[in-house]
Amino acid sequence: MIKLRYTAAAAALACTASLVAAQSATAQSATARSAHRAAPAWQKVGDGITSGISGLAVVPGSRPGRTDLLVARDNKEPGENRLALIRLRPGDRPQVRPLAWRGSRTPADLEALDAVPGRPGEYVALASDGTGYHLRLDTDAGGARVLGTFTVPGASEDDNYEGFALTSQGHRLVAVWADRGEDRRPGTLRAARLDLTRRAFSAPVTATFRAPYPAAHVRHVSDLKISASGALKVSAASDDGDDGPFDSALYDAGTVSVDGRGAVQLSVRKTPKPLGRYTGHKIEALACLPHSRHGVLGTDDENAGGALRTVVGGPC
Secondary structure (H helix, E strand, O other), rough: OOHHHHHHHHHHHHHHHHHHHHHHHHHHHHHHHHHHHHOOOEEEEEOHHHHHOOEEEEOOOOOOOOOEEEEEEOOOOOOOOEEEEEEEOOOOOOEEEEEEEEOOOOOOOEEEEEEEEOOOOEEEEEEEEEEEEEEEEEEEOEEEEEEEEOOOOOOOOOOOOEEEEEEEEEEEEEEEEEEOEEOOOOOOEEEEEEEEEEEEEEOOEEEEEEEOOOOOOOEEEEEEEEEEOOOOEEEEEOOOOOOOOOOEEEEEEEEOOOOOOOOEEEEEEEEEEEEEEEOOOEEEEEEEOOOOOOOEEEEEOOOHEEEEEEOOOOOO
Protein backbone atom coordinates (compact mmCIF):
# COMPACT_ATOMS: atom_id res chain seq x y z
CA MET A 1 0.00 0.00 0.00
CA ILE A 2 2.83 2.32 0.88
CA LYS A 3 4.53 1.38 -2.37
CA LEU A 4 1.41 2.28 -4.36
CA ARG A 5 1.18 5.74 -2.74
CA TYR A 6 4.86 6.35 -3.49
CA THR A 7 4.42 5.31 -7.11
CA ALA A 8 1.45 7.65 -7.55
CA ALA A 9 3.34 10.53 -6.02
CA ALA A 10 6.32 9.89 -8.25
CA ALA A 11 4.09 9.79 -11.29
CA ALA A 12 2.52 13.09 -10.28
CA LEU A 13 5.91 14.69 -9.83
CA ALA A 14 7.06 13.38 -13.20
CA CYS A 15 3.94 14.72 -14.85
CA THR A 16 4.46 18.16 -13.25
CA ALA A 17 8.09 18.21 -14.34
CA SER A 18 7.11 17.34 -17.89
CA LEU A 19 4.49 20.11 -17.90
CA VAL A 20 6.99 22.70 -16.61
CA ALA A 21 9.55 21.59 -19.19
CA ALA A 22 6.97 21.86 -21.96
CA GLN A 23 5.91 25.32 -20.83
CA SER A 24 9.55 26.42 -20.66
CA ALA A 25 10.22 25.09 -24.14
CA THR A 26 7.14 26.87 -25.46
CA ALA A 27 8.22 30.14 -23.84
CA GLN A 28 11.75 29.77 -25.23
CA SER A 29 10.35 29.05 -28.68
CA ALA A 30 8.08 32.12 -28.51
CA THR A 31 11.00 34.27 -27.38
CA ALA A 32 13.11 32.96 -30.24
CA ARG A 33 10.33 33.66 -32.74
CA SER A 34 9.88 37.17 -31.32
CA ALA A 35 13.61 37.84 -31.54
CA HIS A 36 13.62 36.52 -35.10
CA ARG A 37 10.80 38.91 -36.01
CA ALA A 38 12.36 41.90 -34.22
CA ALA A 39 13.90 44.57 -36.40
CA PRO A 40 17.69 44.65 -36.47
CA ALA A 41 19.37 47.46 -34.55
CA TRP A 42 20.15 49.28 -37.82
CA GLN A 43 17.99 48.90 -40.90
CA LYS A 44 19.50 49.73 -44.29
CA VAL A 45 17.43 52.12 -46.39
CA GLY A 46 19.67 52.35 -49.43
CA ASP A 47 23.11 51.68 -50.84
CA GLY A 48 25.54 54.23 -52.18
CA ILE A 49 26.35 57.85 -51.55
CA THR A 50 23.00 59.22 -52.82
CA SER A 51 20.96 57.13 -50.32
CA GLY A 52 22.05 58.72 -47.06
CA ILE A 53 19.71 60.50 -44.63
CA SER A 54 20.55 64.07 -43.62
CA GLY A 55 17.17 65.10 -42.17
CA LEU A 56 14.25 63.28 -40.60
CA ALA A 57 10.65 64.05 -39.57
CA VAL A 58 7.70 61.90 -38.55
CA VAL A 59 4.59 61.80 -40.76
CA PRO A 60 1.28 62.37 -38.87
CA GLY A 61 -0.44 59.18 -37.76
CA SER A 62 2.79 57.36 -36.96
CA ARG A 63 3.26 55.44 -33.73
CA PRO A 64 5.74 52.88 -32.37
CA GLY A 65 5.61 49.84 -34.64
CA ARG A 66 3.88 51.68 -37.50
CA THR A 67 6.10 54.56 -38.48
CA ASP A 68 6.19 56.69 -41.62
CA LEU A 69 9.09 59.09 -42.02
CA LEU A 70 9.88 61.97 -44.34
CA VAL A 71 13.62 62.12 -45.02
CA ALA A 72 15.86 64.74 -46.60
CA ARG A 73 19.00 63.92 -48.56
CA ASP A 74 22.03 66.12 -49.13
CA ASN A 75 22.34 65.29 -52.81
CA LYS A 76 23.59 68.04 -55.09
CA GLU A 77 23.43 66.90 -58.71
CA PRO A 78 20.42 67.17 -61.08
CA GLY A 79 18.23 64.08 -61.06
CA GLU A 80 19.32 62.95 -57.59
CA ASN A 81 16.62 62.44 -54.98
CA ARG A 82 16.10 65.18 -52.33
CA LEU A 83 13.12 63.86 -50.35
CA ALA A 84 11.69 60.40 -49.72
CA LEU A 85 9.09 58.61 -47.62
CA ILE A 86 10.19 55.58 -45.61
CA ARG A 87 7.70 53.14 -44.10
CA LEU A 88 8.76 51.00 -41.12
CA ARG A 89 6.67 47.96 -40.19
CA PRO A 90 7.52 45.04 -37.86
CA GLY A 91 9.03 42.10 -39.70
CA ASP A 92 9.34 43.97 -43.01
CA ARG A 93 12.24 45.69 -44.67
CA PRO A 94 11.93 49.48 -44.83
CA GLN A 95 9.99 50.63 -47.88
CA VAL A 96 11.51 53.70 -49.55
CA ARG A 97 9.48 55.93 -51.87
CA PRO A 98 11.28 58.86 -53.57
CA LEU A 99 9.28 62.09 -53.76
CA ALA A 100 9.21 64.83 -56.37
CA TRP A 101 10.33 68.36 -55.48
CA ARG A 102 7.81 70.95 -56.70
CA GLY A 103 7.36 74.69 -56.59
CA SER A 104 10.92 75.96 -56.68
CA ARG A 105 14.34 75.25 -58.06
CA THR A 106 15.68 71.93 -56.75
CA PRO A 107 17.97 72.69 -53.80
CA ALA A 108 21.49 71.43 -53.20
CA ASP A 109 22.70 69.94 -49.93
CA LEU A 110 19.60 69.68 -47.73
CA GLU A 111 20.96 68.98 -44.25
CA ALA A 112 18.03 69.17 -41.81
CA LEU A 113 14.28 68.69 -41.63
CA ASP A 114 11.53 69.08 -39.05
CA ALA A 115 7.73 69.05 -38.90
CA VAL A 116 5.87 72.30 -38.24
CA PRO A 117 4.01 71.99 -34.89
CA GLY A 118 0.26 72.35 -35.25
CA ARG A 119 0.32 72.18 -39.06
CA PRO A 120 0.01 68.53 -40.11
CA GLY A 121 1.70 67.84 -43.42
CA GLU A 122 3.93 70.94 -43.29
CA TYR A 123 7.71 70.82 -42.82
CA VAL A 124 10.79 73.00 -42.97
CA ALA A 125 13.98 71.78 -44.61
CA LEU A 126 17.29 73.62 -44.24
CA ALA A 127 20.19 73.56 -46.68
CA SER A 128 23.80 73.84 -45.57
CA ASP A 129 24.02 77.47 -46.73
CA GLY A 130 21.17 78.55 -44.41
CA THR A 131 18.35 78.55 -46.97
CA GLY A 132 15.09 77.26 -45.51
CA TYR A 133 12.26 75.66 -47.47
CA HIS A 134 8.70 75.66 -46.13
CA LEU A 135 7.11 72.49 -47.56
CA ARG A 136 3.72 70.85 -47.78
CA LEU A 137 3.74 67.08 -48.26
CA ASP A 138 1.26 65.58 -50.73
CA THR A 139 1.61 61.82 -50.52
CA ASP A 140 -1.20 61.18 -53.03
CA ALA A 141 0.65 63.23 -55.64
CA GLY A 142 3.97 61.67 -54.70
CA GLY A 143 5.74 64.92 -53.92
CA ALA A 144 6.30 67.95 -51.72
CA ARG A 145 5.53 71.53 -52.74
CA VAL A 146 7.56 74.53 -51.65
CA LEU A 147 5.31 77.16 -50.03
CA GLY A 148 8.10 79.67 -49.55
CA THR A 149 11.77 80.14 -48.72
CA PHE A 150 13.84 82.13 -46.23
CA THR A 151 17.40 82.53 -44.98
CA VAL A 152 18.21 82.04 -41.30
CA PRO A 153 19.54 85.16 -39.52
CA GLY A 154 23.29 85.45 -39.23
CA ALA A 155 24.08 83.09 -42.10
CA SER A 156 27.52 83.56 -43.65
CA GLU A 157 29.49 81.82 -46.37
CA ASP A 158 31.73 80.26 -43.71
CA ASP A 159 28.83 78.46 -42.00
CA ASN A 160 27.79 74.90 -42.74
CA TYR A 161 24.37 74.20 -41.24
CA GLU A 162 23.45 70.64 -40.30
CA GLY A 163 20.78 71.07 -37.62
CA PHE A 164 17.31 72.65 -37.58
CA ALA A 165 14.38 72.05 -35.24
CA LEU A 166 11.01 73.61 -34.42
CA THR A 167 9.04 73.70 -31.19
CA SER A 168 5.86 75.36 -29.99
CA GLN A 169 6.41 77.24 -26.71
CA GLY A 170 3.61 79.28 -25.20
CA HIS A 171 1.71 79.38 -28.52
CA ARG A 172 4.86 80.71 -30.19
CA LEU A 173 6.80 78.89 -32.87
CA VAL A 174 10.50 78.72 -32.02
CA ALA A 175 13.28 77.62 -34.38
CA VAL A 176 16.74 76.41 -33.42
CA TRP A 177 19.46 75.95 -36.03
CA ALA A 178 23.15 75.12 -35.87
CA ASP A 179 26.37 75.41 -37.78
CA ARG A 180 28.11 72.08 -37.31
CA GLY A 181 31.54 73.31 -36.21
CA GLU A 182 34.62 71.21 -36.85
CA ASP A 183 37.35 69.81 -34.59
CA ARG A 184 38.59 72.75 -32.47
CA ARG A 185 35.79 75.04 -33.66
CA PRO A 186 32.58 74.34 -31.68
CA GLY A 187 29.16 74.22 -33.23
CA THR A 188 27.15 77.46 -33.03
CA LEU A 189 23.47 77.24 -32.10
CA ARG A 190 20.95 80.02 -32.63
CA ALA A 191 17.32 80.23 -31.50
CA ALA A 192 14.55 82.68 -32.35
CA ARG A 193 10.79 82.98 -32.75
CA LEU A 194 9.66 82.25 -36.29
CA ASP A 195 6.62 83.74 -38.01
CA LEU A 196 6.22 81.14 -40.72
CA THR A 197 3.48 83.09 -42.51
CA ARG A 198 5.82 86.01 -43.11
CA ARG A 199 8.91 83.78 -42.83
CA ALA A 200 10.44 86.28 -40.44
CA PHE A 201 12.56 85.73 -37.33
CA SER A 202 12.98 87.62 -34.09
CA ALA A 203 16.50 88.60 -33.03
CA PRO A 204 18.27 85.28 -32.33
CA VAL A 205 20.09 84.25 -29.17
CA THR A 206 23.35 82.31 -29.58
CA ALA A 207 25.29 79.59 -27.78
CA THR A 208 28.13 77.23 -28.64
CA PHE A 209 28.33 73.46 -28.26
CA ARG A 210 31.35 71.20 -28.12
CA ALA A 211 30.89 67.41 -28.14
CA PRO A 212 33.20 65.46 -25.81
CA TYR A 213 33.04 62.50 -28.23
CA PRO A 214 33.94 61.73 -31.02
CA ALA A 215 37.36 63.33 -30.70
CA ALA A 216 38.73 63.31 -34.27
CA HIS A 217 37.29 64.62 -37.57
CA VAL A 218 34.32 65.73 -35.46
CA ARG A 219 31.23 67.68 -36.44
CA HIS A 220 30.01 68.92 -33.09
CA VAL A 221 26.39 69.29 -34.28
CA SER A 222 25.24 66.86 -36.97
CA ASP A 223 21.56 67.34 -36.09
CA LEU A 224 19.34 68.54 -33.26
CA LYS A 225 15.81 68.07 -31.99
CA ILE A 226 13.71 69.60 -29.20
CA SER A 227 11.71 67.24 -27.00
CA ALA A 228 8.20 67.98 -25.75
CA SER A 229 9.69 69.21 -22.46
CA GLY A 230 11.98 71.68 -24.24
CA ALA A 231 15.12 69.56 -23.83
CA LEU A 232 17.65 70.17 -26.59
CA LYS A 233 19.07 66.91 -27.99
CA VAL A 234 22.16 67.07 -30.20
CA SER A 235 23.99 64.46 -32.25
CA ALA A 236 27.70 64.71 -33.06
CA ALA A 237 29.58 62.68 -35.64
CA SER A 238 33.05 61.82 -36.84
CA ASP A 239 33.54 61.95 -40.62
CA ASP A 240 36.88 60.79 -42.01
CA GLY A 241 35.86 60.77 -45.67
CA ASP A 242 33.39 58.93 -47.88
CA ASP A 243 34.53 55.52 -46.65
CA GLY A 244 34.72 56.41 -42.96
CA PRO A 245 35.33 55.20 -40.37
CA PHE A 246 32.31 56.86 -38.75
CA ASP A 247 31.33 57.29 -35.12
CA SER A 248 28.48 59.20 -33.49
CA ALA A 249 27.17 60.25 -30.12
CA LEU A 250 23.93 61.68 -28.77
CA TYR A 251 23.70 64.29 -26.01
CA ASP A 252 21.23 66.13 -23.84
CA ALA A 253 22.72 69.54 -24.56
CA GLY A 254 20.42 71.93 -22.67
CA THR A 255 17.00 73.55 -22.97
CA VAL A 256 14.97 75.88 -25.17
CA SER A 257 12.15 77.95 -23.69
CA VAL A 258 10.17 81.18 -23.95
CA ASP A 259 9.87 83.46 -20.91
CA GLY A 260 6.84 85.46 -19.80
CA ARG A 261 7.83 88.38 -22.01
CA GLY A 262 8.01 86.16 -25.08
CA ALA A 263 11.82 86.17 -25.24
CA VAL A 264 13.52 82.97 -26.36
CA GLN A 265 15.91 81.39 -23.85
CA LEU A 266 18.66 79.04 -25.08
CA SER A 267 20.58 77.30 -22.30
CA VAL A 268 23.45 74.95 -23.23
CA ARG A 269 25.15 72.71 -20.67
CA LYS A 270 28.84 73.27 -20.05
CA THR A 271 29.12 69.50 -19.74
CA PRO A 272 26.52 67.84 -22.00
CA LYS A 273 24.82 64.69 -20.73
CA PRO A 274 25.75 61.65 -22.87
CA LEU A 275 22.79 59.59 -24.10
CA GLY A 276 24.55 57.03 -26.29
CA ARG A 277 27.47 56.20 -28.56
CA TYR A 278 27.03 54.56 -31.95
CA THR A 279 30.14 53.24 -33.67
CA GLY A 280 30.34 52.58 -37.39
CA HIS A 281 27.65 55.09 -38.39
CA LYS A 282 27.43 58.83 -39.03
CA ILE A 283 24.19 60.03 -37.46
CA GLU A 284 22.88 63.11 -39.26
CA ALA A 285 19.15 62.95 -38.51
CA LEU A 286 16.96 62.70 -35.41
CA ALA A 287 13.19 62.36 -34.94
CA CYS A 288 10.70 61.68 -32.14
CA LEU A 289 7.44 59.76 -32.32
CA PRO A 290 4.66 61.89 -30.78
CA HIS A 291 3.24 60.93 -27.38
CA SER A 292 5.95 58.33 -26.79
CA ARG A 293 9.57 58.00 -25.71
CA HIS A 294 10.54 56.34 -28.98
CA GLY A 295 13.03 58.12 -31.19
CA VAL A 296 14.55 57.43 -34.61
CA LEU A 297 18.17 57.90 -35.65
CA GLY A 298 19.11 58.33 -39.32
CA THR A 299 22.56 58.03 -40.86
CA ASP A 300 24.42 59.32 -43.87
CA ASP A 301 27.21 56.76 -44.18
CA GLU A 302 28.33 58.16 -47.54
CA ASN A 303 29.45 55.28 -49.81
CA ALA A 304 27.79 52.78 -47.45
CA GLY A 305 24.36 54.43 -47.90
CA GLY A 306 21.84 55.20 -45.16
CA ALA A 307 20.33 53.40 -42.19
CA LEU A 308 17.66 53.89 -39.52
CA ARG A 309 17.48 52.80 -35.92
CA THR A 310 14.60 53.07 -33.45
CA VAL A 311 15.57 53.73 -29.83
CA VAL A 312 13.78 54.30 -26.54
CA GLY A 313 14.56 57.74 -25.16
CA GLY A 314 17.46 59.08 -27.20
CA PRO A 315 16.36 62.29 -28.94
CA CYS A 316 12.95 62.30 -27.20
